[in-house]
Amino acid sequence: MQISLLCVGQTDENQIKQLIEKYEKRLPSHYNFNRIELPDIKNRKNLTIEQQKLQEEKLILEKIKSGDFVILLDENGKTMSSLKFANFLNQQFVSMTQHLVFVIGGPYGFSQGMYQRSNYKISLSAMTFTHQMVRLFFVEQLYRAFTILQGKSYHHE
DSSP states (O other): OEEEEEEESOOOOHHHHHHHHHHHHHSOGGGOEEEEEEOOOTTGGGSOHHHHHHHHHHHHHTTOOTTOEEEEEEEEEEEOOHHHHHHHHHHHHHTTOSEEEEEEOBTTBOOHHHHHHOSEEEESOSSOOOHHHHHHHHHHHHHHHHHHHTTOTTSOO
16 A cells, blocks of 8 residues: 655745654555655746646646545545544555545645546645645644554544
């Protein structure tokens, strides 16, 4: 099983970067987690919102293979508790999904093409966060899900 997190843009705040790396190091190595930060769109200010989304789509799709299970982290996605997220991951493992790809889009969200390519959408919150914070929250929730599935005491309910 491989799990990837595709992100548009770089994490440039050192404190956030350190926390992301802290939780990444805690993830079980047999799940082969990797975070891929795609370059920011050049000349963004000269492009329409739709043009920006289409350029981001191109960058994202270059990293996705046809058999990958793609999950958009999207404000209109399904909200779930940490326990339900752990169960969702477990369902993917049981169904023999080879590669889970979670995607954090750019500042304007995703293009129609990305919505069509995706297999699922998850919302981390109804609130709006910076894309850098979303990376941290996601990786922490991924770690939390693994501790739930392993019966460890990190999560209290």
